[in-house]
Amino acid sequence: MNLLEINHMKKGFDGLGVIEDISLTVKEGEVVSIIGPSGSGKSTLLRCATMLETMDDGELIYLNEKAAWSEADINGSHSVYASKADLKRIHKHFGLVFQNFNLFPHYSVLKNIIDAPMSVDKVSKKEAIARADKLLKQLGLEDKRDAYPCQLSGGQQQRVSIARALALQPKILFFDEPTSALDPELTGEVLRVIKELAAENMTMIIVTHEMQFAKELSDRIIFMEQGLIQEQGTPEELFSSSNERVNEFIGKF
Amino acid sequence: MDIGKMLTQLGSGMVISIEIFLLTLLFSLPLGLVLSFGRMSKNRIIKSAAKIYISIMRGTPLMLQLMVVYFGPYYIFGLKISAAYRFTAVIIGFALNYAAYFAEIYRSGIESMPVGQYEACKVLGYSKIQTFGKIILPQVVKRILPPITNEVITLVKDTSLAMVIAVSEMFTTAKAIAAAQTTMVPFVVAAIFYYIFNLLVALVMEYIEKKLNYYH
Ligand SMILES: Nc1ncnc2c1ncn2[C@@H]1O[C@H](COP(=O)(O)OP(=O)(O)O)[C@@H](O)[C@H]1O
Ligand SMILES: [Mg+2]
Numbered sequence: 001m002n003l004l005e006i007n008h009m010k011k012g013f014d015g016l017g018v019i020e021d022i023s024l025t026v027k028e029g030e031v032v033s034i035i036g037p038s039g040s041g042k043s044t045l046l047r048c049a050t051m052l053e054t055m056d057d058g059e060l061i062y063l064n065e066k067a068a069w070s071e072a073d074i075n076g077s078h079s080v081y082a083s084k085a086d087l088k089r090i091h092k093h094f095g096l097v098f099q100n101f102n103l104f105p106h107y108s109v110l111k112n113i114i115d116a117p118m119s120v121d122k123v124s125k126k127e128a129i130a131r132a133d134k135l136l137k138q139l140g141l142e143d144k145r146d147a148y149p150c151q152l153s154g155g156q157q158q159r160v161s162i163a164r165a166l167a168l169q170p171k172i173l174f175f176d177e178p179t180s181a182l183d184p185e186l187t188g189e190v191l192r193v194i195k196e197l198a199a200e201n202m203t204m205i206i207v208t209h210e211m212q213f214a215k216e217l218s219d220r221i222i223f224m225e226q227g228l229i230q231e232q233g234t235p236e237e238l239f240s241s242s243n244e245r246v247n248e249f250i251g252k253f
Numbered sequence: 254m255d256i257g258k259m260l261t262q263l264g265s266g267m268v269i270s271i272e273i274f275l276l277t278l279l280f281s282l283p284l285g286l287v288l289s290f291g292r293m294s295k296n297r298i299i300k301s302a303a304k305i306y307i308s309i310m311r312g313t314p315l316m317l318q319l320m321v322v323y324f325g326p327y328y329i330f331g332l333k334i335s336a337a338y339r340f341t342a343v344i345i346g347f348a349l350n351y352a353a354y355f356a357e358i359y360r361s362g363i364e365s366m367p368v369g370q371y372e373a374c375k376v377l378g379y380s381k382i383q384t385f386g387k388i389i390l391p392q393v394v395k396r397i398l399p400p401i402t403n404e405v406i407t408l409v410k411d412t413s414l415a416m417v418i419a420v421s422e423m424f425t426t427a428k429a430i431a432a433a434q435t436t437m438v439p440f441v442v443a444a445i446f447y448y449i450f451n452l453l454v455a456l457v458m459e460y461i462e463k464k465l466n467y468y469h
Contacts (some may be wrong), residue, residue: 104371
């Protein structure tokens, strides 16, 4: 089944096109990495897909349910979003892990993880804690349960933010450069966690600059530039691509 | 007049000062928050109205505002003012004035919050009210505690302005006794009272600040 379907997404800021025309389908269990130079629109793509930004035009579909569709107007067409109630339901299908974690500093690690399930999904406290403890164990953070984010390393903070996203049991998880804000020696622990999720068949879309990591873990890699998907394929296909821009970009790493 | 009787009279003045202080905070702290929402509103009319209100309240003397609140009903509407209205007028005047100062403090605190906190909430599915109540406001409170403390300390001293409409708070009483008995003693007592009051305020605020120091 297709978990995510983006059709002809367009997005600009102040008249400047950032996403020119992007279509993308992600199947259940697929791991898709997005690479590309800085400013090519990768974050904007994720922000539109997670509805932190509204698209100018195009369709956004989660599990065959339309979050937004394109409607004709005098200038061509524009996106129309589903009702608030529908969007609220669709929202539950995905999670997003930010580059700079965005943990809640006034909440303990445990509270960061259980609060959304309890106050958004109305999960019982007992159930929320059970979920959290399982995640903390899985991500090697058991001893940080009662710590506050400011007492953790960047790598630990990012793992907590992954746990926070997973606690809502999303079907698809987006990552926007999850290791870019970390010291090099801390990236390994976060990448390892993402690899474990991939091994458990979690569906993921990962914007990253870690080429080796993307190569090892992805079912598909997308090379983005100037708001367009310039090339995509399996890691083997992409790393042996004849596209000059792809080679030049990968060659830098 | 013996010193005991003097202290009794000053004591009831102190109680009124403390009442003014507490009631002002009780009303102006939430009112200030509402006003700060108005100030940050996307609606231009609401935003301008809040801006003008804050500017006038901060730009004119509190003493004058108290007089307007107290005498306004008579001069503007021809209503008869009862003596009981005095205290009410003081609370209204103080609350309206302090709300303006608090509104600007709230606003600076709210605007200093990183946008990432809102975005995390949105992706996790929090409602707007949950986002503000659970995530934003608690952090804002910590950030704005120092300027709030300054205002609260000023408020302790400002309670003496109630004198202008003859509410017999601490300072009014001290002045009356001093004039009748030709003695400085009531002023000394008043000075000690305000000083200790503020010392206590500072202690309480310091305690709250320490309590919130578990994260940064
Ligand atoms: N909120 C915004 N307002 C204006 N311009 C933006 C905004 N967000 C992104 N952009 C612009 O869009 C372009 C693509 O940005 P982004 O999606 O962050 O790229 P990437 O993540 O690939 O580095 C950049 O030129 C950036 O300046
Ligand atoms: Mg980016």
